[in-house]
Amino acid sequence: MSPAAPHSHDYSEDTLVEQPAIALFESLGWETGNLYAEWTGSSSSEGRQTQQDVVLEGRLRAALGNLNPDLPSEAIDLVVEELTRDRSKLLPVNANQEVYRLLKDGVPVSVNDEYGHNTLKVAKVIDWGNVEENDFFLASQFWVKGDYHTRRTDLLGFVNGIPLLFVELKATHKTLKAAYDDNLTDYRTVIPQLFTYNGALILSNGSQTVVGSTFSPWEHLFEWKRINDEGEKGVVSLETAIRGIGEPSRILDIIENFTVFEDVAGGVIKKIAKNHQYLGVNKAIAEVWRTKDRPKDQAGRLGVFWHTQGSGKSLSMVFFAQKILRKIPGNWTFVIVTDRNELDEQIYKTFAATGAVGEVEAHATSGAHLKQLLSEDHRYVFTLIQKFGTKKGEVYPKLSDRQDIIVITDEAHRSQYDTALLQS
Template identity: 40%
Template sequence: LVGGVPVLYQKDGETVGDFVRLVDWAEPSRNEFWAVNQFTIKGPHHTRRPDIILFLNGLPLVLIELKNPADENADIWRAYDQIQTYKEQIPDVFQTNELLVISDGTDARLGSLSANAERFLQWRTIDGVNLDPLGEFNELQTLVRGVLVPATLLDYLRYFVLFEDDGRLVKKVAGYHQYHAVRAAIGHVVAASRPDGAANQRGKGGVVWHTQGSGKSITMTCFAARVMQEPAMANPTIVVITDRNDLDGQLFGVFSLAQDLLREQPVQATTRQELRQLLSNRPSGGIVFATIQKFMPGEDEDMFPVLSDRHNIVVVADEAHRTQYGFEAKLKTRKVA
């Protein structure tokens, strides 16, 4: 869907290879969007009609199941159960599925094909700033306007769908907080990477705070995928820093499973010397993982050498609040009258 489909065809008596692009990601208006009500699908033993299917260039990418808000026994979780039935009875409609939406007209949740009920989440913003702008009884309208409008949907499908292995391979999609955090971070990082921006901001893009269990790994992976495709960054190198070996391995595993999204195989620096080799004079591109200890000088050195003077090396620090504030960090308090 993202990279295109490889094809072979004959030209001037020769077999030529190329890619057929299924989606024009840059120009939403060049794509065909259809929202079809009660689309009939015949399975091996059953015929079903999902409430709404969103088609992008003929591909059924989003399925929306609705329940009657007037029926006390038909809440959004009945809609979730209905989708599980569809998976068994009309599996063909899910071969290209990217998003599932369940709603009773007021409450609404968004999830992936492999998400359990717990992973179907609200989409609480339209502009990324104001929460629940249409009120708590208009979750469906907020979700539709916040993520399903063509330009936003294309951006979301391209950069915010990935796979992870939690004992089994699962498809994961970003929540509203992850989506808008990445979009905001991209703007700051692009500005900080410019020669004048680096001087004004000392090259700092900013900090994204996450509460425990809010999907930090997904945010970091989607950010890396998005910033690597940013034209202004000119094929940047991503350096991911953690403060513990177990975090380094865990996050490296998440990135490794997202190769289709990242278009790059990440590498892990196991020694200080290997880190230097990976970063020194690297012309562009690449994703490098290392623990922060590998940036300390060697036993016979007073300072760590400059590895590159490029402006498009993006450093992403995991758990930055633990060990990476520096020795001069201070906690300041103030009295409130």
């Protein structure tokens, strides 16, 4: 950790909150540095050209070279140019979504091979599968200049030079609402370029802490009470939030697999998983890994994931299915079963609005139709339990021998667990 620069807060309670937070990030594997005195004359110790720049280009270039050893320097230049270009003409959430896709899926770049032929490569910006291959740097007291004013942020977490994690800290006697109203809201207006890259937010006064997505309104920020399991005793504190989402593998997991941009009337909303969704989905996915290679005659049961009303069941399904498709090899098909038309429609709309469903809607209207759909190449099949049934004493016919089918049921009433739909 670099030597402390002159403290703007001296020994106020702000510093008493900030310094333990920095030490905790450092213990989790982040390099840390106080950038209060980053600028000496016209040069920056982090290689920024101006205070308006929010990407640490030196760290970004080093990471790109490490992750893409086959790319020539000219291609690296093009990748940096694409990542850092001005997106101020876009709506903030659209700019953020555009950058998010580049971070998640890579930056397409044209490269000439040794024979002069032009080929398209995809440059990796973050190594999502190998956390240790990335550069994690936590900057405190980071100055950012807007069009008219300059602001100094408390803590910013950079991954490969990209500012993905924003942390705003207040003195213990101040309210969290003050951190939102007086700081975060102001920063979003004055230095909007910082939020073009952001993945998640933490606001805290030490004992009270909330987290959220980049543009969350106050009422949609939420507590992060548990780190590893829903059975833990819930503790709302800055330490819990930092360990829960700031640990390097977790912040990458949340950004890669637990972030959606949902199309709604009037635009796009960015959302990240809440605490119970993150823990529950990852627990279910661990069961998929554990059971995916079982013999065919051993039915794989992943368990029950309880939700209260309004707690985001549909989004949990999206997070679960999308992470499996991205992280676990296989030609997976998800059969989503409900017992009401309106529920079926609601879930389908969530999958469609978040971009999870990109094909023509696949709805099974009978057992025979479901059998047909399962023999085709569909990622998702939606259906109602009422479409299936047998006469008393009859065994429902097997619909598929595939072992890469996952059945998800919502509103799991007695009608849905009396009869097994799939033997897979």
